[in-house]
Amino acid sequence: MSSGGCLCGSVRYAFEGRPKFTGVCHCAHCQKQSGSAFSVNLGVSEAKLTVMGEVAEYQDTAESGATLFRRFCARCGSPLFSVSSSAPGLVYIKAGTLDDTSTVQPGMHVWTASKQAWVGIEADALQFQQQPSAG
């Protein structure tokens, strides 16, 4: 069981098992939403995630064209989860909101076409210029 929450503690979550994947997203929308250089996302089955607290939602249109529901704490604004119309049943959890980040190990980088210039990627990392096809 892994757990996490927002900055103010109003929203808490827990999920069973290990993430299906961990990816770094360098898309321009993730940069805007996070106020940082990228998002680190854990792909978790929605059925395994329990959320407590009030989550607000912004309906975004991702650069891939998919509808992306970006969920954040209604009080402190911490980005917590995203759900994409292109990946039903999957929730992306922002890795920085985990209570314990020691096991986070990104396996791929996506949208490297919009990566900030200073960000270095390990040469052997799996990289995609845009969104890899789901499946």
Ligand SMILES: [Zn+2]
């Ligand atoms: Zn909060």
Ligand SMILES: [Zn+2]
């Ligand atoms: Zn992104």
